[in-house]
Amino acid sequence: MALVAPPDLDRSASVPPLSVLDTLQQLTRALNSQRGISSDDKLSGGYVWLIDDQAERRWCLQWLGRTVEWATKKWIECESDEWEQVAETASKLTAELCGKSASGAVQRRVALWKHSGDLLLLGGIAVHEPSFVHADVGCRTWGAAILLARRIARQSIDISMHRRCIELGSGTGLLGLAVGCVLQGLVGASVTMTDYLPVLIQAARDGARSNGLLDNGTAVPMRLDWFELARQITEQGCTGDEQSAIALPAASYMDTVDRDATAAGTEWEGRVEPTLSAEESKGAFDLVIAADVLYEIEHCRVISLLANHLLADAKPGTRSAVSTPPRFILTTPLRSTHLREVAAFEAEMAALPAMRLVSRDDSTRADDLDAWISSMRNEYSAAMLASDQSLAKAIDEDAGDLLVYRTFIYERLLAEATPF
Ligand SMILES: C[S@@+](CC[C@H](N)C(=O)[O-])C[C@H]1O[C@@H](n2cnc3c(N)ncnc32)[C@H](O)[C@@H]1O
Structure with a gap:
Protein backbone atom coordinates (compact mmCIF):
# COMPACT_ATOMS: atom_id res chain seq x y z
CA MET A 1 0.00 0.00 0.00
CA ALA A 2 1.35 3.47 -0.89
CA LEU A 3 2.61 5.53 2.02
CA VAL A 4 1.14 8.97 2.47
CA ALA A 5 4.54 10.51 3.20
CA PRO A 6 8.15 9.43 2.74
CA PRO A 7 9.43 7.18 5.52
CA ASP A 8 10.26 9.34 8.50
CA LEU A 9 13.95 8.85 9.07
CA ASP A 10 14.02 10.71 12.36
CA ARG A 11 12.19 7.88 14.00
CA SER A 12 14.45 5.50 12.17
CA ALA A 13 14.55 2.74 14.75
CA SER A 14 11.15 1.51 13.62
CA VAL A 15 11.63 2.05 9.88
CA PRO A 16 12.30 -1.18 8.01
CA PRO A 17 14.77 -0.77 5.11
CA LEU A 18 12.22 -2.18 2.70
CA SER A 19 9.82 0.73 3.03
CA VAL A 20 12.68 3.12 2.26
CA LEU A 21 13.71 0.97 -0.69
CA ASP A 22 10.16 1.13 -2.03
CA THR A 23 10.35 4.93 -2.00
CA LEU A 24 13.76 4.83 -3.69
CA GLN A 25 12.28 2.58 -6.36
CA GLN A 26 9.48 5.04 -6.98
CA LEU A 27 12.06 7.75 -7.42
CA THR A 28 14.14 5.61 -9.78
CA ARG A 29 11.04 5.09 -11.86
CA ALA A 30 10.30 8.84 -11.97
CA LEU A 31 13.84 9.64 -13.10
CA ASN A 32 13.77 6.87 -15.70
CA SER A 33 10.58 8.25 -17.12
CA GLN A 34 12.19 11.73 -17.34
CA ARG A 35 14.86 10.11 -19.52
CA GLY A 36 12.20 8.45 -21.66
CA ILE A 37 12.42 4.99 -20.07
CA SER A 38 9.13 3.57 -18.85
CA SER A 39 8.58 0.34 -16.96
CA ASP A 40 5.57 -1.95 -16.83
CA ASP A 41 5.98 -3.32 -13.33
CA LYS A 42 3.46 -2.05 -10.85
CA LEU A 43 4.84 -0.56 -7.64
CA SER A 44 2.39 -0.40 -4.82
CA GLY A 45 4.56 0.83 -1.97
CA GLY A 46 6.70 3.88 -1.34
CA TYR A 47 6.17 7.60 -1.52
CA VAL A 48 5.77 9.04 -5.03
CA TRP A 49 7.91 12.19 -5.28
CA LEU A 50 6.68 14.84 -7.72
CA ILE A 51 10.14 15.62 -9.04
CA ASP A 52 8.92 18.06 -11.71
CA ASP A 53 7.90 20.36 -8.90
CA GLN A 54 10.87 22.47 -7.69
CA ALA A 55 9.85 22.54 -4.03
CA GLU A 56 9.15 18.81 -3.90
CA ARG A 57 12.43 18.13 -5.69
CA ARG A 58 14.37 20.09 -3.07
CA TRP A 59 12.55 18.29 -0.29
CA CYS A 60 13.36 14.98 -2.00
CA LEU A 61 17.06 15.91 -2.12
CA GLN A 62 17.05 16.69 1.58
CA TRP A 63 15.36 13.40 2.31
CA LEU A 64 17.89 11.53 0.17
CA GLY A 65 20.79 13.24 1.95
CA ARG A 66 19.43 12.14 5.31
CA THR A 67 18.78 8.66 3.95
CA VAL A 68 22.42 8.25 2.88
CA GLU A 69 23.64 9.40 6.29
CA TRP A 70 21.17 7.29 8.20
CA ALA A 71 21.55 4.09 6.16
CA THR A 72 25.35 4.32 6.25
CA LYS A 73 25.19 4.52 10.04
CA LYS A 74 22.89 1.50 10.21
CA TRP A 75 25.06 -0.41 7.78
CA ILE A 76 28.16 0.21 9.92
CA GLU A 77 26.23 -0.89 13.02
CA CYS A 78 24.72 -4.10 11.67
CA GLU A 79 26.63 -4.75 8.42
CA SER A 80 23.42 -5.64 6.65
CA ASP A 81 23.32 -5.78 2.84
CA GLU A 82 19.92 -4.11 2.87
CA TRP A 83 21.26 -0.93 4.47
CA GLU A 84 24.21 -0.93 2.09
CA GLN A 85 21.77 -1.11 -0.81
CA VAL A 86 19.72 1.75 0.62
CA ALA A 87 22.82 3.98 1.03
CA GLU A 88 24.11 3.22 -2.46
CA THR A 89 20.79 3.70 -4.21
CA ALA A 90 20.13 6.98 -2.38
CA SER A 91 23.61 8.30 -3.34
CA LYS A 92 23.11 7.45 -7.01
CA LEU A 93 19.68 9.05 -7.07
CA THR A 94 21.05 12.20 -5.42
CA ALA A 95 23.71 12.53 -8.12
CA GLU A 96 21.21 11.99 -10.92
CA LEU A 97 18.66 14.35 -9.44
CA CYS A 98 21.23 17.14 -9.14
CA GLY A 99 23.10 16.47 -12.37
CA LYS A 100 26.54 18.05 -12.60
CA SER A 101 25.83 20.28 -9.62
CA ALA A 102 26.03 17.27 -7.34
CA SER A 103 29.39 16.05 -8.49
CA GLY A 104 32.72 17.49 -7.56
CA ALA A 105 35.62 18.25 -9.87
C1 LIG B 1 28.29 28.02 -21.38
S1 LIG B 1 29.94 28.17 -20.86
C2 LIG B 1 30.84 27.60 -22.29
C3 LIG B 1 32.21 27.10 -21.91
C4 LIG B 1 32.99 26.45 -23.04
N1 LIG B 1 33.24 27.39 -24.10
C5 LIG B 1 32.24 25.25 -23.58
O1 LIG B 1 31.54 25.39 -24.62
O2 LIG B 1 32.30 24.18 -22.96
C6 LIG B 1 30.25 29.94 -20.95
C7 LIG B 1 31.64 30.33 -20.50
O3 LIG B 1 31.79 31.74 -20.62
C8 LIG B 1 32.44 32.22 -19.46
N2 LIG B 1 32.07 33.63 -19.24
C9 LIG B 1 30.86 34.12 -18.90
N3 LIG B 1 30.90 35.44 -18.74
C10 LIG B 1 32.19 35.81 -18.99
C11 LIG B 1 32.87 37.05 -18.96
N4 LIG B 1 32.25 38.18 -18.64
N5 LIG B 1 34.17 37.06 -19.29
C12 LIG B 1 34.81 35.92 -19.61
N6 LIG B 1 34.23 34.70 -19.62
C13 LIG B 1 32.93 34.66 -19.31
C14 LIG B 1 31.95 31.31 -18.35
O4 LIG B 1 32.79 31.33 -17.22
C15 LIG B 1 31.94 29.97 -19.05
O5 LIG B 1 33.15 29.32 -18.95
Whole structure:
Protein backbone atom coordinates (compact mmCIF):
# COMPACT_ATOMS: atom_id res chain seq x y z
CA MET A 1 0.00 0.00 0.00
CA ALA A 2 1.35 3.47 -0.89
CA LEU A 3 2.61 5.53 2.02
CA VAL A 4 1.14 8.97 2.47
CA ALA A 5 4.54 10.51 3.20
CA PRO A 6 8.15 9.43 2.74
CA PRO A 7 9.43 7.18 5.52
CA ASP A 8 10.26 9.34 8.50
CA LEU A 9 13.95 8.85 9.07
CA ASP A 10 14.02 10.71 12.36
CA ARG A 11 12.19 7.88 14.00
CA SER A 12 14.45 5.50 12.17
CA ALA A 13 14.55 2.74 14.75
CA SER A 14 11.15 1.51 13.62
CA VAL A 15 11.63 2.05 9.88
CA PRO A 16 12.30 -1.18 8.01
CA PRO A 17 14.77 -0.77 5.11
CA LEU A 18 12.22 -2.18 2.70
CA SER A 19 9.82 0.73 3.03
CA VAL A 20 12.68 3.12 2.26
CA LEU A 21 13.71 0.97 -0.69
CA ASP A 22 10.16 1.13 -2.03
CA THR A 23 10.35 4.93 -2.00
CA LEU A 24 13.76 4.83 -3.69
CA GLN A 25 12.28 2.58 -6.36
CA GLN A 26 9.48 5.04 -6.98
CA LEU A 27 12.06 7.75 -7.42
CA THR A 28 14.14 5.61 -9.78
CA ARG A 29 11.04 5.09 -11.86
CA ALA A 30 10.30 8.84 -11.97
CA LEU A 31 13.84 9.64 -13.10
CA ASN A 32 13.77 6.87 -15.70
CA SER A 33 10.58 8.25 -17.12
CA GLN A 34 12.19 11.73 -17.34
CA ARG A 35 14.86 10.11 -19.52
CA GLY A 36 12.20 8.45 -21.66
CA ILE A 37 12.42 4.99 -20.07
CA SER A 38 9.13 3.57 -18.85
CA SER A 39 8.58 0.34 -16.96
CA ASP A 40 5.57 -1.95 -16.83
CA ASP A 41 5.98 -3.32 -13.33
CA LYS A 42 3.46 -2.05 -10.85
CA LEU A 43 4.84 -0.56 -7.64
CA SER A 44 2.39 -0.40 -4.82
CA GLY A 45 4.56 0.83 -1.97
CA GLY A 46 6.70 3.88 -1.34
CA TYR A 47 6.17 7.60 -1.52
CA VAL A 48 5.77 9.04 -5.03
CA TRP A 49 7.91 12.19 -5.28
CA LEU A 50 6.68 14.84 -7.72
CA ILE A 51 10.14 15.62 -9.04
CA ASP A 52 8.92 18.06 -11.71
CA ASP A 53 7.90 20.36 -8.90
CA GLN A 54 10.87 22.47 -7.69
CA ALA A 55 9.85 22.54 -4.03
CA GLU A 56 9.15 18.81 -3.90
CA ARG A 57 12.43 18.13 -5.69
CA ARG A 58 14.37 20.09 -3.07
CA TRP A 59 12.55 18.29 -0.29
CA CYS A 60 13.36 14.98 -2.00
CA LEU A 61 17.06 15.91 -2.12
CA GLN A 62 17.05 16.69 1.58
CA TRP A 63 15.36 13.40 2.31
CA LEU A 64 17.89 11.53 0.17
CA GLY A 65 20.79 13.24 1.95
CA ARG A 66 19.43 12.14 5.31
CA THR A 67 18.78 8.66 3.95
CA VAL A 68 22.42 8.25 2.88
CA GLU A 69 23.64 9.40 6.29
CA TRP A 70 21.17 7.29 8.20
CA ALA A 71 21.55 4.09 6.16
CA THR A 72 25.35 4.32 6.25
CA LYS A 73 25.19 4.52 10.04
CA LYS A 74 22.89 1.50 10.21
CA TRP A 75 25.06 -0.41 7.78
CA ILE A 76 28.16 0.21 9.92
CA GLU A 77 26.23 -0.89 13.02
CA CYS A 78 24.72 -4.10 11.67
CA GLU A 79 26.63 -4.75 8.42
CA SER A 80 23.42 -5.64 6.65
CA ASP A 81 23.32 -5.78 2.84
CA GLU A 82 19.92 -4.11 2.87
CA TRP A 83 21.26 -0.93 4.47
CA GLU A 84 24.21 -0.93 2.09
CA GLN A 85 21.77 -1.11 -0.81
CA VAL A 86 19.72 1.75 0.62
CA ALA A 87 22.82 3.98 1.03
CA GLU A 88 24.11 3.22 -2.46
CA THR A 89 20.79 3.70 -4.21
CA ALA A 90 20.13 6.98 -2.38
CA SER A 91 23.61 8.30 -3.34
CA LYS A 92 23.11 7.45 -7.01
CA LEU A 93 19.68 9.05 -7.07
CA THR A 94 21.05 12.20 -5.42
CA ALA A 95 23.71 12.53 -8.12
CA GLU A 96 21.21 11.99 -10.92
CA LEU A 97 18.66 14.35 -9.44
CA CYS A 98 21.23 17.14 -9.14
CA GLY A 99 23.10 16.47 -12.37
CA LYS A 100 26.54 18.05 -12.60
CA SER A 101 25.83 20.28 -9.62
CA ALA A 102 26.03 17.27 -7.34
CA SER A 103 29.39 16.05 -8.49
CA GLY A 104 32.72 17.49 -7.56
CA ALA A 105 35.62 18.25 -9.87
CA VAL A 106 36.32 15.49 -12.38
CA GLN A 107 38.76 14.82 -15.16
CA ARG A 108 37.47 13.25 -18.35
CA ARG A 109 38.66 12.45 -21.83
CA VAL A 110 36.90 13.62 -24.95
CA ALA A 111 37.71 11.70 -28.12
CA LEU A 112 38.55 13.67 -31.26
CA TRP A 113 39.57 12.36 -34.66
CA LYS A 114 41.85 13.56 -37.39
CA HIS A 115 41.99 12.57 -40.99
CA SER A 116 45.53 11.57 -41.70
CA GLY A 117 47.46 8.35 -42.07
CA ASP A 118 45.61 5.22 -41.15
CA LEU A 119 44.97 6.26 -37.59
CA LEU A 120 41.64 7.90 -37.06
CA LEU A 121 41.96 8.89 -33.47
CA LEU A 122 43.62 12.17 -32.63
CA GLY A 123 43.43 10.99 -29.08
CA GLY A 124 41.44 11.66 -26.02
CA ILE A 125 41.79 15.25 -24.94
CA ALA A 126 41.96 15.38 -21.14
CA VAL A 127 39.73 18.10 -19.74
CA HIS A 128 39.40 19.12 -16.11
CA GLU A 129 35.84 19.92 -15.11
CA PRO A 130 35.57 21.84 -11.81
CA SER A 131 32.54 21.62 -9.55
CA PHE A 132 29.42 23.66 -10.31
CA VAL A 133 29.83 25.44 -6.97
CA HIS A 134 33.14 26.92 -8.10
CA ALA A 135 32.70 27.30 -11.83
CA ASP A 136 29.00 27.99 -12.45
CA VAL A 137 28.10 27.27 -16.12
CA GLY A 138 31.78 26.73 -16.92
CA CYS A 139 31.84 23.51 -14.90
CA ARG A 140 31.07 21.23 -17.82
CA THR A 141 32.14 20.84 -21.42
CA TRP A 142 29.24 22.00 -23.58
CA GLY A 143 28.07 20.46 -26.84
CA ALA A 144 29.09 23.51 -28.90
CA ALA A 145 32.71 23.07 -27.79
CA ILE A 146 32.57 19.36 -28.65
CA LEU A 147 31.19 20.03 -32.14
CA LEU A 148 33.66 22.80 -33.01
CA ALA A 149 36.63 20.94 -31.45
CA ARG A 150 35.81 17.91 -33.61
CA ARG A 151 35.63 19.98 -36.79
CA ILE A 152 38.92 21.70 -36.03
CA ALA A 153 40.68 18.43 -35.10
CA ARG A 154 39.67 16.68 -38.32
CA GLN A 155 40.31 19.88 -40.31
CA SER A 156 36.82 20.28 -41.71
CA ILE A 157 37.63 23.76 -40.46
CA ASP A 158 41.28 24.31 -41.23
CA ILE A 159 43.08 26.57 -38.77
CA SER A 160 46.63 25.51 -39.61
CA MET A 161 47.43 28.83 -41.29
CA HIS A 162 46.79 30.74 -38.04
CA ARG A 163 49.49 31.42 -35.47
CA ARG A 164 48.03 33.63 -32.74
CA CYS A 165 44.75 32.23 -31.52
CA ILE A 166 42.60 33.32 -28.57
CA GLU A 167 39.59 31.55 -27.09
CA LEU A 168 36.89 33.57 -25.29
CA GLY A 169 35.01 31.89 -22.41
CA SER A 170 37.07 28.71 -22.56
CA GLY A 171 35.36 27.01 -19.59
CA THR A 172 36.88 23.57 -19.20
CA GLY A 173 38.96 24.29 -22.31
CA LEU A 174 38.21 21.48 -24.76
CA LEU A 175 38.08 23.81 -27.77
CA GLY A 176 41.31 25.65 -26.95
CA LEU A 177 43.06 22.36 -26.24
CA ALA A 178 41.95 20.94 -29.60
CA VAL A 179 43.29 24.07 -31.32
CA GLY A 180 46.53 23.65 -29.36
CA CYS A 181 46.87 20.04 -30.56
CA VAL A 182 46.45 21.15 -34.19
CA LEU A 183 48.87 24.09 -33.88
CA GLN A 184 51.46 22.21 -31.83
CA GLY A 185 54.85 22.19 -33.53
CA LEU A 186 54.04 25.04 -35.94
CA VAL A 187 56.64 27.77 -35.45
CA GLY A 188 55.34 30.66 -33.36
CA ALA A 189 51.86 29.15 -32.95
CA SER A 190 49.93 29.37 -29.69
CA VAL A 191 46.43 29.52 -28.30
CA THR A 192 45.55 31.85 -25.41
CA MET A 193 42.71 30.24 -23.44
CA THR A 194 40.71 32.81 -21.51
CA ASP A 195 37.87 32.93 -19.01
CA TYR A 196 37.00 35.24 -16.14
CA LEU A 197 36.77 32.70 -13.33
CA PRO A 198 40.20 31.82 -11.96
CA VAL A 199 39.07 28.25 -11.24
CA LEU A 200 38.46 27.87 -14.98
CA ILE A 201 41.84 29.33 -15.86
CA GLN A 202 43.28 26.69 -13.55
CA ALA A 203 41.16 24.07 -15.36
CA ALA A 204 42.62 25.29 -18.67
CA ARG A 205 46.10 25.14 -17.19
CA ASP A 206 45.54 21.59 -15.90
CA GLY A 207 44.18 20.58 -19.30
CA ALA A 208 47.11 22.19 -21.11
CA ARG A 209 49.54 20.37 -18.84
CA SER A 210 47.77 17.00 -19.20
CA ASN A 211 47.85 17.31 -23.00
CA GLY A 212 51.51 18.40 -23.21
CA LEU A 213 50.67 21.94 -24.36
CA LEU A 214 51.73 23.98 -21.34
CA ASP A 215 55.49 23.77 -20.94
CA ASN A 216 56.17 24.30 -24.65
CA GLY A 217 53.96 27.43 -24.60
CA THR A 218 51.42 26.13 -27.13
CA ALA A 219 48.52 26.84 -24.75
CA VAL A 220 48.61 29.96 -22.58
CA PRO A 221 45.81 30.17 -19.98
CA MET A 222 44.95 33.76 -19.08
CA ARG A 223 42.23 35.77 -17.35
CA LEU A 224 40.00 37.87 -19.58
CA ASP A 225 36.68 39.33 -18.48
CA TRP A 226 34.74 40.38 -21.60
CA PHE A 227 33.10 43.32 -19.88
CA GLU A 228 36.27 44.60 -18.28
CA LEU A 229 38.12 44.56 -21.59
CA ALA A 230 35.16 46.01 -23.50
CA ARG A 231 34.93 48.87 -21.01
CA GLN A 232 38.61 49.68 -21.57
CA ILE A 233 38.21 49.45 -25.33
CA THR A 234 35.27 51.83 -25.41
CA GLU A 235 36.76 54.24 -22.85
CA GLN A 236 40.04 54.45 -24.69
CA GLY A 237 38.38 54.58 -28.10
CA CYS A 238 40.53 51.63 -29.16
CA THR A 239 38.10 50.31 -31.73
CA GLY A 240 38.54 53.10 -34.25
CA ASP A 241 34.98 52.73 -35.50
CA GLU A 242 31.47 53.56 -34.35
CA GLN A 243 31.41 50.85 -31.70
CA SER A 244 33.51 53.03 -29.42
CA ALA A 245 30.60 55.44 -28.96
CA ILE A 246 28.19 52.74 -27.77
CA ALA A 247 27.76 52.55 -24.02
CA LEU A 248 27.78 48.97 -22.77
CA PRO A 249 24.55 47.65 -21.30
CA ALA A 250 24.56 46.46 -17.69
CA ALA A 251 25.47 42.80 -17.81
CA SER A 252 23.02 40.53 -16.07
CA TYR A 253 25.84 38.12 -15.26
CA MET A 254 26.75 40.64 -12.56
CA ASP A 255 23.53 39.70 -10.79
CA THR A 256 24.11 35.99 -10.81
CA VAL A 257 27.84 35.81 -10.16
CA ASP A 258 29.05 36.98 -6.79
CA ARG A 259 32.32 38.57 -7.80
CA ASP A 260 33.54 38.74 -4.21
CA ALA A 261 33.10 35.03 -3.65
CA THR A 262 35.97 32.66 -4.31
CA ALA A 263 34.37 31.42 -7.49
CA ALA A 264 34.37 34.81 -9.12
CA GLY A 265 37.29 36.57 -7.45
CA THR A 266 40.45 37.33 -9.34
CA GLU A 267 42.37 34.84 -7.27
CA TRP A 268 42.23 31.06 -7.02
CA GLU A 269 44.36 29.10 -4.56
CA GLY A 270 46.53 32.15 -3.91
CA ARG A 271 47.33 32.78 -7.56
CA VAL A 272 46.50 36.06 -9.26
CA GLU A 273 46.05 35.50 -12.98
CA PRO A 274 47.48 37.98 -15.49
CA THR A 275 45.08 39.59 -17.92
CA LEU A 276 45.22 41.44 -21.26
CA SER A 277 44.84 45.21 -21.55
CA ALA A 278 42.92 46.85 -24.39
CA GLU A 279 46.09 48.27 -25.82
CA GLU A 280 48.16 45.11 -25.82
CA SER A 281 45.31 42.95 -27.10
CA LYS A 282 44.37 45.15 -30.07
CA GLY A 283 45.16 43.23 -33.23
CA ALA A 284 47.30 40.79 -31.28
CA PHE A 285 45.55 37.72 -32.70
CA ASP A 286 44.72 36.25 -36.08
CA LEU A 287 42.10 33.77 -34.89
CA VAL A 288 39.35 34.22 -32.28
CA ILE A 289 37.34 31.16 -31.29
CA ALA A 290 34.41 30.72 -28.92
CA ALA A 291 31.76 28.13 -28.07
CA ASP A 292 28.45 28.70 -26.29
CA VAL A 293 29.10 32.25 -25.14
CA LEU A 294 25.80 33.88 -26.22
CA TYR A 295 23.48 33.15 -23.33
CA GLU A 296 22.80 36.72 -22.13
CA ILE A 297 21.64 39.48 -24.45
CA GLU A 298 24.63 41.62 -23.39
CA HIS A 299 27.03 38.91 -24.54
CA CYS A 300 26.05 39.48 -28.18
CA ARG A 301 27.36 43.01 -28.29
CA VAL A 302 30.40 42.43 -26.15
CA ILE A 303 31.59 39.31 -27.97
CA SER A 304 31.31 40.95 -31.40
CA LEU A 305 33.09 44.06 -30.13
CA LEU A 306 35.94 41.96 -28.69
CA ALA A 307 36.38 39.85 -31.82
CA ASN A 308 36.61 43.00 -33.92
CA HIS A 309 39.19 44.47 -31.54
CA LEU A 310 41.35 41.36 -31.09
CA LEU A 311 41.57 40.85 -34.87
CA ALA A 312 42.03 44.53 -35.74
CA ASP A 313 44.93 45.63 -37.92
CA ALA A 314 48.03 44.49 -36.14
CA LYS A 315 50.47 46.88 -34.60
CA PRO A 316 53.97 46.14 -35.93
CA GLY A 317 55.46 43.20 -34.11
CA THR A 318 52.25 42.07 -32.38
CA ARG A 319 51.14 39.54 -34.95
CA SER A 320 53.21 37.39 -37.22
CA ALA A 321 52.48 38.10 -40.85
CA VAL A 322 49.87 35.69 -42.12
CA SER A 323 48.85 35.33 -45.70
CA THR A 324 45.30 34.54 -44.71
CA PRO A 325 42.80 37.05 -43.26
CA PRO A 326 42.23 36.98 -39.49
CA ARG A 327 39.14 34.92 -38.63
CA PHE A 328 36.51 34.67 -35.93
CA ILE A 329 34.90 31.25 -35.51
CA LEU A 330 32.00 30.77 -33.12
CA THR A 331 29.61 27.88 -32.47
CA THR A 332 26.44 28.48 -30.52
CA PRO A 333 23.53 26.19 -29.65
CA LEU A 334 20.12 27.21 -31.01
CA ARG A 335 18.28 26.77 -27.71
CA SER A 336 14.64 27.75 -28.12
CA THR A 337 15.07 29.99 -25.07
CA HIS A 338 18.03 31.90 -26.60
CA LEU A 339 17.15 32.54 -30.24
CA ARG A 340 16.89 36.27 -29.50
CA GLU A 341 20.54 36.29 -28.38
CA VAL A 342 21.70 34.54 -31.55
CA ALA A 343 19.74 36.96 -33.74
CA ALA A 344 21.14 39.93 -31.81
CA PHE A 345 24.67 38.60 -32.26
CA GLU A 346 24.17 38.23 -36.02
CA ALA A 347 22.85 41.80 -36.19
CA GLU A 348 25.82 43.13 -34.20
CA MET A 349 28.26 41.33 -36.48
CA ALA A 350 26.48 42.51 -39.62
CA ALA A 351 26.87 46.09 -38.38
CA LEU A 352 30.67 45.80 -38.23
CA PRO A 353 32.04 47.05 -41.56
CA ALA A 354 35.34 45.17 -41.20
CA MET A 355 33.76 41.78 -40.51
CA ARG A 356 32.60 39.61 -43.40
CA LEU A 357 30.52 36.48 -42.88
CA VAL A 358 32.08 33.69 -44.92
CA SER A 359 30.09 30.74 -43.68
CA ARG A 360 27.18 29.87 -41.43
CA ASP A 361 25.83 26.38 -40.98
CA ASP A 362 23.46 24.51 -38.68
CA SER A 363 23.94 20.94 -37.50
CA THR A 364 23.35 18.62 -34.60
CA ARG A 365 26.38 16.84 -33.21
CA ALA A 366 24.97 13.52 -34.41
CA ASP A 367 24.45 14.74 -38.00
CA ASP A 368 27.89 16.28 -38.08
CA LEU A 369 29.57 13.06 -36.94
CA ASP A 370 27.43 10.98 -39.24
CA ALA A 371 28.34 13.10 -42.27
CA TRP A 372 32.02 12.81 -41.41
CA ILE A 373 31.81 9.03 -40.90
CA SER A 374 30.09 8.69 -44.29
CA SER A 375 32.84 10.71 -45.93
CA MET A 376 35.39 8.34 -44.39
CA ARG A 377 33.80 5.19 -45.80
CA ASN A 378 35.93 5.31 -48.96
CA GLU A 379 39.10 5.03 -46.96
CA TYR A 380 38.12 3.02 -43.92
CA SER A 381 36.09 -0.15 -43.87
CA ALA A 382 32.81 -0.19 -41.99
CA ALA A 383 34.33 -2.85 -39.73
CA MET A 384 37.23 -0.60 -38.88
CA LEU A 385 34.97 2.32 -38.13
CA ALA A 386 32.71 0.10 -36.06
CA SER A 387 35.64 -1.23 -34.07
CA ASP A 388 36.64 2.27 -32.94
CA GLN A 389 35.30 2.18 -29.39
CA SER A 390 35.55 5.92 -28.85
CA LEU A 391 33.56 6.52 -32.03
CA ALA A 392 30.82 4.19 -30.79
CA LYS A 393 30.79 6.00 -27.43
CA ALA A 394 30.57 9.40 -29.15
CA ILE A 395 27.66 8.22 -31.32
CA ASP A 396 25.93 7.09 -28.17
CA GLU A 397 26.53 10.38 -26.36
CA ASP A 398 25.51 12.47 -29.37
CA ALA A 399 22.17 10.70 -29.45
CA GLY A 400 21.38 12.37 -26.13
CA ASP A 401 22.01 15.88 -27.50
CA LEU A 402 19.21 17.00 -29.79
CA LEU A 403 20.29 20.64 -30.01
CA VAL A 404 21.09 22.22 -33.35
CA TYR A 405 24.33 24.21 -33.31
CA ARG A 406 25.09 27.18 -35.55
CA THR A 407 28.70 27.76 -36.58
CA PHE A 408 29.79 31.13 -37.93
CA ILE A 409 33.06 31.94 -39.65
CA TYR A 410 33.85 35.65 -40.12
CA GLU A 411 36.87 37.19 -41.79
CA ARG A 412 38.31 40.49 -40.58
CA LEU A 413 39.09 42.68 -43.56
CA LEU A 414 42.39 44.47 -43.21
CA ALA A 415 42.65 48.28 -43.44
CA GLU A 416 43.18 48.64 -47.17
CA ALA A 417 40.20 46.39 -47.85
CA THR A 418 37.85 47.89 -45.26
CA PRO A 419 35.11 50.05 -46.77
CA PHE A 420 35.17 52.88 -44.17
C1 LIG B 1 28.29 28.02 -21.38
S1 LIG B 1 29.94 28.17 -20.86
C2 LIG B 1 30.84 27.60 -22.29
C3 LIG B 1 32.21 27.10 -21.91
C4 LIG B 1 32.99 26.45 -23.04
N1 LIG B 1 33.24 27.39 -24.10
C5 LIG B 1 32.24 25.25 -23.58
O1 LIG B 1 31.54 25.39 -24.62
O2 LIG B 1 32.30 24.18 -22.96
C6 LIG B 1 30.25 29.94 -20.95
C7 LIG B 1 31.64 30.33 -20.50
O3 LIG B 1 31.79 31.74 -20.62
C8 LIG B 1 32.44 32.22 -19.46
N2 LIG B 1 32.07 33.63 -19.24
C9 LIG B 1 30.86 34.12 -18.90
N3 LIG B 1 30.90 35.44 -18.74
C10 LIG B 1 32.19 35.81 -18.99
C11 LIG B 1 32.87 37.05 -18.96
N4 LIG B 1 32.25 38.18 -18.64
N5 LIG B 1 34.17 37.06 -19.29
C12 LIG B 1 34.81 35.92 -19.61
N6 LIG B 1 34.23 34.70 -19.62
C13 LIG B 1 32.93 34.66 -19.31
C14 LIG B 1 31.95 31.31 -18.35
O4 LIG B 1 32.79 31.33 -17.22
C15 LIG B 1 31.94 29.97 -19.05
O5 LIG B 1 33.15 29.32 -18.95
